[in-house]
Amino acid sequence: MNKRRKYIAWIFLAPSLILYLYFFVYPTIEAIRISFYKWSGFTVNMEFIGFKNFSKLISDDSFLAALKNTLLLLVIGGIGIFLLAFIFALLLGSGIKGKKLYRAVIFFPYIIAPVVHSIYWGLLVYNPRTGILNQLFNLLNIEILAKISFTDISHIFGSVLFVVIWVNVGFYLILLMAGIERIPPYLYEAARIEGATELQMFFKITLPLLREVLVIAIIFWGINAIKMFDLLYAFGGILPPRSLWTNAIYLYIVGFGKRDPIFQLGYASAIGVVTLLLVVIIAFIIRKLIRREIYEY
């Protein structure tokens, strides 16, 4: 019976495994291989050049700028998202009315298409001529902010970063709230009786007991931040300015760049491989940082 079961398990697994292997795992390996070649895609000939694509990356200013943006998005975006998600989780957990409604509304942007966010924020909010933000600051008489052009090359990345945080907070809020709600309330009561302050309770009870959820949430953010494409790419209109490029966008531009076809497929793959390494390193760091034992309760 058990033997039969093990054999049947593979039947259950087969359809997904075949698709996954052929359309996901195989291309991943193939991409790593291509990254060691010089290849334009038009010819069958691929010239093996070893690590040359990678050494070229180190001296490529566009790549370094993209890498910097990727890391900024990951770190600053992550800090913003988790800080706000924690604040909202505590505000919503303070026993106010309408908790579920607030939570649902804060989550709402997450289900809207990134290209719609790009249009809304790019055209109707940030754009100094057509958007509402500068009007709003003028109205409020905040001159310093009213003067800023938020779609200017020097500000556009910060502007997008805010949108990324604004869109994603709701999702991480849900994860954190679920984690917090699982913490038994008697721990807080006991702490209160001992005279702990709200802040102490947050750092001594909530945060340690949330570790497991936090690891999942941060890793989830990490891999999604590094992959992020849709919102940033559409934000710049026809071709995003270089100040918006991340690894994901730069890879697309180098490999497929429609307006200015370059088709450096080996080089583009090398960008992808570096990005993959980044994911591995980050997952490793997060695990190391938040390792320690998980509290049983």
Add this chain to the structure above:
Amino acid sequence: MNIDYDFLKSKARERQYMRVNKFSFRKLIIHAILIIWCTSIGMLLYFMITSSFKTNKTVFKQLWALPEKLSIVNFAKAWSNLNFGRYTFNSVFVVIISVILIIVISAPASYALTRMKMRFAQPMTFFYLAGMGIPIQLLFIPLFKIMASLNLVNTLPGLIIVYTALSIPFTVFLLTGFFISIPSELEDAAFIDGCNEFQAFFKVMVPMATPGIVTAAIFNFIGLWNEYMLALVFITGNENKTLSLGLYSLYSSLQYTSDWVSIFAGSVLVIIPTAIIFIILSEKLISGITMGAIK
């Protein structure tokens, strides 16, 4: 240590009572903060919807105003002249078939990985989940080559295959979370009653895992409906564009056309299905994320 729960409870009640009176000002502030944030979200809908009923001449001059009349001329134009009708059909077709396929292949896999005591279950699960960490852009070039060799570039079935294959890791991640939490007694009872594995799966496990399957389906629907990056790579012709890609193309050709209101009408078309799902199913979705992601 013995904890006197009754004492704690009465103490807690007392404190809560005190709080209600003492800190109502604090609550006011909390509501104010939350309302400001939520207003910024409401504004997206307000500006998108009102702008989609205006004209190119007036839209930016009277951004805050309500439209003078509710004429659907922008929608009609987007739908027929700008091909959004076609795009909508493509999106509905591609996304629905993809979601069905994703579930049909991922649910049995998740069941096998969690419940069938197969050998290598753990490394296999890790192997599936590792796909979540792969930056999708890395796959563009080899996957394009594979699709080209199968003559599936710029076809809707090709896009369906790409969507299905690339959604497997996340879906398996969500579903294994659900399958693992189903008590094994039910399964054992099914086997004692003479069910084989397939019957046990379809008659016992699938109904038990329905909340998870619904969550995974909604999540994939929303994700794929909104997605335009893969469509941008694998759809090269105008007639096969999905709605999100169509909207992106219209937006990126903006500087030649200046047809703003069509863009807003298109945006509203993109928003409608996910917004409806959200209104009907948001609580299910939220509890599903919670159960699936946090085991």
